Amino acid sequence: MAEHKQKKPIAPRTEMPCQPAEQRRKNFSEVALGYTAEMAKKEAARCLQCKKPLCIAGCPVEVPIKEFIGHLTKGDVAAAHRSIASTNSLPAVCGRVCPQERQCESKCVLSAKGQPVCIGRLERFVADAMLKTPPASSGKGAKGNGAKVACIGSGPASLTCAGFCAAQGLQVDVFEALHEPGGVLIYGIPAFRLPKDIVAAEIDGLKRMGVTFRLNHVGGRTIQVADLRKEYGAVFIGVGAGLPIFLGVPGENLIGVCSANEYLTRVNLGRAYDFPKFDTPVLQGRNVTVYGAGNVAMDSARTALRMGAESVHIVYRRTRDEMPARKEEIEHAEEEGVQFSLLSAPLEFCGDENARLTSVKLQKMELGEPDASGRRKPVPIEGQTWTLPTDLAIVALGTRANPILLEATPDMRRNARGYIETDEHGMTSIDGVYAGGDIVTGSATVILAMGAGRKAGQAICARLANTGK
């Protein structure tokens, strides 16, 4: 319930300028261009500074939203940044990719009128403004007691845990399997949504705090949890859940069918869009089909357009209302020319004599009764099939836990779904070994991974405060 009587009509949300769709579908530059200082001030002035700000309850890391917006209305961007940074170590990332419409903005009192304060856009404005300002100090945290922490994986969960521990004066080493740190922020989410220099700048901040990054180290292969535990006071596991799930239909082995994970990693991390300057090859489809309707599917479809596809179809077995992707991403994809083949499920991939994909046979579906997830279950309409020509099929159905580290650490308990079990402090069944992010929850969000990294960081700091072990 609103606490303030609305005498004046609510001013509409301040729109964010974007690259025009016709232009952006051909480049990898950022789509949303960010607020100017005037736009930010205008949007901040829409905040009612509620006595009981409901917005905070919608934020998994409890950013003091009312406080930071209050500073912005006075034009004090540095103070606004201090407020945000008190609980969120990656604000330039969160301002871009958090599903605010389901979190803080859905709780804002103005959301009842359909016009919540644009909290995410303001967060992004503050973070970007501070990234342009050269750091005043080395960024080193408190003086510590020499205790050391190892983080395995370098996605948002580990980065947050590392940042929290380093700020408390602990020495943190991050071990990452790939040749660049950042996890999905680097290899998954495309640059047109999250520019790579933004992630690099946030990682540089951690380096200035003394965090070291040891790349090309695979937990469970080149390093083992037990060995790290002997050397470090605590170990945090944030290896994500990057093993792709496939459709399980005939023809999935044809040349031209790949997982979204592989496709996006080649394009984003391998810079395949700049081949042969960067020597990572990638399949380039003329008629691309993408299976699934989450953020990963939208990212794959929009990437395929930018890689030169003539047509891109999202194939989804439910309707637009059930699509799990952020509304903004669906709208951006549509504006750019991505087409939606809804209520359609793949039956079979078909190929030519060289085992190259040529088309997909689809089954027409309709919505039946709600299933366990509460969403209406898609059921096939008998006898109604159709064929769509395609030479690149990208499967974006979700992911599960990668077994490499888990199988090499058999004494660490896992749940029935194969993810690591932790207690309320994020500690696993092995003393001193913590875990968080997608490897505990299954595929989730950046901010939830960060929340888990922060919780484990707090527990690790409390544990190591006295003994260092």
Ligand SMILES: Cc1cc2nc3c(=O)[nH]c(=O)nc-3n(C[C@H](O)[C@H](O)[C@H](O)COP(=O)(O)OP(=O)(O)OC[C@H]3O[C@@H](n4cnc5c(N)ncnc54)[C@H](O)[C@@H]3O)c2cc1C
């Ligand atoms: C394409 C895509 C788009 C997305 N879009 C959004 C979005 O818009 N908003 C949102 O909130 N969320 C989004 N997500 C989900 C979000 O990115 C994840 O929930 C989040 O990154 C999970 O963080 P994490 O730290 O647990 O793992 P990850 O980000 O997956 O990082 C894990 C890291 O561990 C490394 N690793 C794995 N195994 C090992 C090992 N054995 N040894 C060492 N290192 C290892 C990996 O290389 C990786 O760098 C998206 C995900 C994808 C794939």
Ligand code: SF4
């Ligand atoms: S962002 Fe919304 S809920 Fe939060 S203080 Fe401002 S008006 Fe109130």
